Amino acid sequence: MASILIVEDEVIIRSALKRLLERHEFSVSEAGSVDEACQQDPSIFDLIISDLRLPGEAGTEMITRAPGVPVLIMTSYASMRSAVDAMKMGARDYIAKPFDHNEMVQTVKRILAQGHDPDDTSEADAGATTSASERMGRMVGQCRAMQKLYQQIRKIAPTQVTVLIHGESGTGKELAAKALHEHSTRAQAPIVSVNCAAIPESLIESELFGHERGAFTGAVAARQGLVEAAEGGTLFLDEIGELPLEAQARLLRVIQEREIRRVGTVHSRRVDIRLVAATHRNLRNLVEAGRFREDLYYRLQVIELTIPPLRERGDDILMIARYLLSKYAREMQLDAIPELSEAACERIMSYDWPGNVRELENAMQRAMILSEGDHPISAELLGLPSGRRAGPVTTSAATTTPAGSSGGASAPIGTSADNVDDASLEDYFVQFVLEHEEHMNETELAQKLGISRKSLWERRQKLGIPRRKGK
Numbered sequence: 001m002a003s004i005l006i007v008e009d010e011v012i013i014r015s016a017l018k019r020l021l022e023r024h025e026f027s028v029s030e031a032g033s034v035d036e037a038c039q040q041d042p043s044i045f046d047l048i049i050s051d052l053r054l055p056g057e058a059g060t061e062m063i064t065r066a067p068g069v070p071v072l073i074m075t076s077y078a079s080m081r082s083a084v085d086a087m088k089m090g091a092r093d094y095i096a097k098p099f100d101h102n103e104m105v106q107t108v109k110r111i112l113a114q115g116h117d118p119d120d121t122s123e124a125d126a127g128a129t130t131s132a133s134e135r136m137g138r139m140v141g142q143c144r145a146m147q148k149l150y151q152q153i154r155k156i157a158p159t160q161v162t163v164l165i166h167g168e169s170g171t172g173k174e175l176a177a178k179a180l181h182e183h184s185t186r187a188q189a190p191i192v193s194v195n196c197a198a199i200p201e202s203l204i205e206s207e208l209f210g211h212e213r214g215a216f217t218g219a220v221a222a223r224q225g226l227v228e229a230a231e232g233g234t235l236f237l238d239e240i241g242e243l244p245l246e247a248q249a250r251l252l253r254v255i256q257e258r259e260i261r262r263v264g265t266v267h268s269r270r271v272d273i274r275l276v277a278a279t280h281r282n283l284r285n286l287v288e289a290g291r292f293r294e295d296l297y298y299r300l301q302v303i304e305l306t307i308p309p310l311r312e313r314g315d316d317i318l319m320i321a322r323y324l325l326s327k328y329a330r331e332m333q334l335d336a337i338p339e340l341s342e343a344a345c346e347r348i349m350s351y352d353w354p355g356n357v358r359e360l361e362n363a364m365q366r367a368m369i370l371s372e373g374d375h376p377i378s379a380e381l382l383g384l385p386s387g388r389r390a391g392p393v394t395t396s397a398a399t400t401t402p403a404g405s406s407g408g409a410s411a412p413i414g415t416s417a418d419n420v421d422d423a424s425l426e427d428y429f430v431q432f433v434l435e436h437e438e439h440m441n442e443t444e445l446a447q448k449l450g451i452s453r454k455s456l457w458e459r460r461q462k463l464g465i466p467r468r469k470g471k
């Protein structure tokens, strides 16, 4: 049984986390500070989960106090910057509070499965049921579109050009960005991933570009931004279509001049980063709607990569499903990898997978947890919605369709300039949430949609369907 030490000063969070981990059969010890944690020998644990901000020394101190033991840092959203610093100091990973229970358990299991040598995991992990030609990094699949993508990544990675990755949510854009980084000459430096949609608009400039002391109320000390944190490495900007116009202007300067100006100063600093951006939107349409700078758009799309939706990947879908089962079986320390029944395979192949690989991950996890020992996984255990969805999800995100040509079945949510894919996915999302929120809680809704609770919350805000009070 793996042993975990939780270092957290807030008793309620600490005991809730302890109960959660104990339910998953981990042996858990607790401490309220680094000092208290070090009263026992912290190096005997398999994993330390520590809050970043603690009374006394910061949680990152545990990295040096327990050499060799992986440390998972918990941090509130507002200190995301410090989380990046924590990773640089050697933390194995970080998780934002409040965290989703599922996400926490999966992160813990992943870190424990990696053991003490995380560097080996990407290829080795993917290698569980696949050969080298069937994957790139942690990306599994060998259909023609994925082979082409791997080739493009190998070709582009060693150059310094800016790359724009297109693809629906959950298709693997972040994995592709990581593969680009890992195959580049910058692989030894950090890759800093930023989800532009997850940072409140008022904070985005200072988060990305840093600020000087006194730049705004509350800026009590100067702070480096995430762009600077990626120095020497790669900056991955996910959901770049959500970046406000002012921040777009600053980013353009970074790309053109290779320098940044922190908020509150006229002085520039040179930065050496490679920019990789991703979006599920049609940026061209956003440019036409005046929501994205044209000059930035042209700078970004020097090289474009398109990740196909899962439903267009043929037999890869089953290959990824089986790879995921073998991965989870290993994490759960099962003796055998569960098989998929014929009916389950058919269901997997006929389903549309609007949440793409992320939704497949959830279906496989669920099926595995609910499966009975030796029996193959049945189609029902996948928990996929039956019948057809509202609003067909058809072409890949790279396909450009004139705005307003969606047939008008249901009005696009957000902006009329969004392309058909955005509209139909968003319609589907809204419809699904409205239909099911009465009888499902947020965790169940998120699971069914194949997204995290955090992104369910974010999308609710974005699409104007906030969670009802009292639910």
Ligand SMILES: Nc1ncnc2c1ncn2[C@@H]1O[C@H](COP(=O)(O)OP(=O)(O)OP(=O)(O)O)[C@@H](O)[C@H]1O
Pocket: 138, 139, 140, 141, 167, 168, 169, 170, 171, 172, 173, 174, 175, 176, 238, 280, 320, 357, 358, 361
């Ligand atoms: N080809 C693949 N093989 C195995 N796992 C994959 C593959 N593609 C994606 N995944 C897994 O699916 C999940 C979603 O991938 P990722 O976060 O890269 O997608 P994304 O397109 O960046 O999503 P979003 O648009 O929501 O940010 C991750 O857990 C990732 O490891």
